Every structure is written in structure tokens, then in C-alpha cells.
Amino acid sequence: MIRIFSLLVGAFFTVVLGWSFLVGAHTAVTEPKTLSAEKVFHLKPEPFHLSSDGVFGKFDRQQLQRGFKVYQEVCAACHSIKHVAFRDLAALGYNEAEVKAIAAKATVSAKDPLTGELKDRPGLPADKFPPVVYAGLGVPPDLSLITKARPNGPAYVHSLLTGYRDQPAELLKQFPEAKTGDGLHYNPYFANLNLAMAPPLTGEGQVTYSDGTKATVEQMSTDVTAFLVWTAEPKLEQRRQTGLWWLGFLLFATVLGYMAYRNIWAEKKGH
Ligand code: HEC
Numbered sequence: 116m117i118r119i120f121s122l123l124v125g126a127f128f129t130v131v132l133g134w135s136f137l138v139g140a141h142t143a144v145t146e147p148k149t150l151s152a153e154k155v156f157h158l159k160p161e162p163f164h165l166s167s168d169g170v171f172g173k174f175d176r177q178q179l180q181r182g183f184k185v186y187q188e189v190c191a192a193c194h195s196i197k198h199v200a201f202r203d204l205a206a207l208g209y210n211e212a213e214v215k216a217i218a219a220k221a222t223v224s225a226k227d228p229l230t231g232e233l234k235d236r237p238g239l240p241a242d243k244f245p246p247v248v249y250a251g252l253g254v255p256p257d258l259s260l261i262t263k264a265r266p267n268g269p270a271y272v273h274s275l276l277t278g279y280r281d282q283p284a285e286l287l288k289q290f291p292e293a294k295t296g297d298g299l300h301y302n303p304y305f306a307n308l309n310l311a312m313a314p315p316l317t318g319e320g321q322v323t324y325s326d327g328t329k330a331t332v333e334q335m336s337t338d339v340t341a342f343l344v345w346t347a348e349p350k351l352e353q354r355r356q357t358g359l360w361w362l363g364f365l366l367f368a369t370v371l372g373y374m375a376y377r378n379i380w381a382e383k384k385g386h
Pocket of ligand 1: 191256
């Protein structure tokens with residue numbers, strides 16, 4: 116009796132599963148595919164390489180300084196980097212006086228130690244980069260962690276900065292309703308193809324690099340992306356170094372263990 120009952124229960128579930136599979140397969144085959152402009156015209160980031168890539172990769176300090184300059188002179192008008200403190204910039208090769216001078220140019224809202232009141236004062240090396248007030252369309256995200264927050268982050272940021280173009284005629288023909296709205300800008304690397312950020316890097320010479328590097332759009336984009344890889348993980352080199360050290364140590368311990376094993380069993384095995 117119990118046996119028949121359990122067989123029936125089993126059969127019931129098998130039938131239900133089989134039925135739902137057939138229904139699903141049927142809809143998958145017969146339902147018309149809905150295409151959207153995003154599905155057809157979105158592009159994956161172009162391949163992008165930095166000196167900090169790979170296990171043995173190292174930051175290029177000159178490049179990080181150039182990238183910081185691009186951030187300060189272009190992006191900082193709209194984007195904050197709130198997780199970075201001015202003194203962290205010492206890692207880019209700035210000396211103490213330079214860090215102090217960079218900090219002092221910023222205005223930081225801090226508690227007055229005597230009254231406890233919030234007051235504006237020039238930044239100090241220990242301060243973090245202050246928030247940025249932005250009044251335009253859209254919400255500029257904080258950039259400290261952006262290269263980690265987006266899939267394939269560094270390549271994405273670089274492609275986004277250099278990827279603005281006119282909306283393809285083909286797109287407008289297929290999806291007239293997807294026309295870029297007022298105040299938005301077409302960029303096939305952005306998830307929904309249109310974003311509120313106007314192309315920030317506009318032309319050669321927008322910044323003047325102190326090391327004489329020619330400031331093309333490609334160069335500025337590469338440098339500022341390198342800088343944003345650093346802000347997202349300033350301790351990247353140390354982390355990898357520690358990893359390699361441990362790997363070496365474990366390898367050594369393995370060899371030692373194997374040798375000890377051979378030694379201890381040598382007699383018993385009768386070699
Ligand atoms: C005039 C203001 C302005 C400037 C200057 C500016 N941005 Fe933006 N940025 C924005 C706004 C607004 C958004 C949000 C866009 C949206 O969500 O539609 C944005 C978004 C972004 C995003 C995020 C895209 C995403 O996936 O969400 C990145 C990355 C970015 N900006 C990088 C930069 C860099 C690097 C610079 C400097 C070279 C820069 N921006 C300069 C206003 C600005």
C-alpha cells in the first residue's frame with residue numbers, strides 16, 4: 116500500500132516537472148524575441164592594459180601623477196574620491212610639502228576643536244578628499260572605487276571616456292524611440308547607451324603634463340584610469356608581494372616535508 120502510494124507521488128512529480136519543461140520550451144521557441152537598442156548596440160569595453168596588470172605588475176608613479184592631474188583639473192568638478200586621504204598621495208611620489216600644498220588648496224568642512232561647530236578650513240594631509248557639490252543633470256558617482264564597482268572596470272572606464280560618438284543612423288532607423296534625450300550623450304559602452312555626463316575629455320592639451328607627455332584624449336583617459344585603479348586599491352603591490360612571499364614559503368615547506376618523509380621512511384622501505 117505504502118509502496119503504491121510513494122510510486123504515485125513520484126509519478127505525480129515527474130509529470131509536473133515534464134509538463135513545466137514542455138511549457139517552458141514551447142514559449143522559448145515560439146515567443147518573438149524582443150530586441151532593444153541596448154541589446155543590439157551596446158559594446159563591451161575594448162582591451163586595455165596598464166603596468167599594474169598581472170602578478171608582477173607595478174604602478175607607474177609618473178602615470179599616476181599625470182592621472183591625478185587629469186582627475187583634479189577635469190573630473191573633480193563633478194566627481195568626489197571620498198575614500199582617498201591627501202596623505203595617501205605620498206604613494207604617488209609627492210613629498211610632504213607637495214602633499215600639504217595639494218591639501219591646502221581644498222576646502223574641508225570640519226569640527227572646530229574649541230566650539231564643536233562645523234567650519235570650513237583649508238585641507239590638511241590627514242583629511243579625506245571632500246564631497247563635491249554638483250548641480251547638473253544626473254548623479255556623478257564617487258570615483259574612488261569605480262574601477263572595482265564595474266565589471267572589467269579599468270577597460271570600461273577607459274572605453275567610456277574615449278567612446279562618445281554620434282548615435283548610429285542604423286540605430287535610429289531600427290529603434291526611433293531610442294533617440295538620445297535632451298541633456299544626455301550617446302556612448303555605446305554605457306549600459307543603456309545614453310548618459311548624463313558630457314564627454315569630459317575634449318581635446319589635446321586640456322591639461323599640461325609637467326613631465327612633457329603629450330596630453331591626447333587617449334593619453335589623459337589612460338592616465339586617469341590608472342589613477343582610479345590606484346584609488347580603488349592603493350595597496351595592490353603590497354598585497355601581491357605578500358601573496359608571492361607566502362607562495363614561495365609554502366613551496367619551500369612542501370619540499371622540506373617531502374624530504375623529511377623520504378628520510379623517515381628510508382629504512383622501513385628497505386632502500
Ligand atoms: C560636468 C560634470 C562631469 C565631469 C567633469 C565628469 N563627469 Fe563623470 N559623470 C558625470 C555624471 C552626471 C555622471 C552620471 C551619468 C549617468 O548616470 O547618466 C557621470 C558618470 C561617470 C562614470 C560612471 C559611469 C557608470 O558606469 O555609472 C564614470 C566612470 C565617470 N563619470 C568618470 C569620469 C571621469 C574619469 C572624469 C574626468 C576625466 C569625469 N567623469 C568627469 C558628470 C561628470
